[in-house]
Amino acid sequence: MTNTMKNSEDVATIGFSIVAYAGDARSDLVEALRCAKNGNFDEARRLVKEAEKSINLAHNAQTKMLTKEANGENVTLSFIMAHGQDTLMTTMLLKDQMDTILDLYERVFVLENR
Template sequence: MNKQEVSMIGFEIVAYAGEARSQLLDALNEAKNGEFEQAEMLIEKASKTLSEAHQSQTQMLSKEANGEEVDLGFIMVHGQDHLMTALLLKDLVKHIIELYKKGGAKVE
């Protein structure tokens, strides 16, 4: 894969991860206001969005695993950073929402 192809995949990953990040932060705000059902729906949407990012990543990884030369650039590194941050955020948001649920009240 040439650098331009890898960069396009990197941009896809950034876009998907950014969308998931927004969905996760919206989910956290919904949970903070006691809207747990809406929060869960947003987490599910974010999971699907992250799955799209992962599919883009896997496309490149499988080509490299099959011996194809992959010309990495900073855009792909940036994409990987966004993806890993969004995955971590998902785990944290899920835990924080559970804490909100146990509190049983809106948080101001």
């Protein structure tokens, strides 16, 4: 197996890891929104914490890729890696907004149930 082929397989494996972990996090965050909409704020916050764990795993996989390149390895970009990066970044953005969104849902829930 050539070094280029091995590198491409490593990049694909890392890309798939990022997609999987970020996808799991996104699913948890979307479910957290559904829970908050239904007034289940404890479960929503638990799901956000689970999403944070998955985001950290995705970020660790991303760091492996960055380390390879920083160490001088010729890293071949692939569609899987691009998809992984896109999924991770949009999921991180959603996560960054979740505290505000959950707080707003909770305020609305309290006001509607006075």
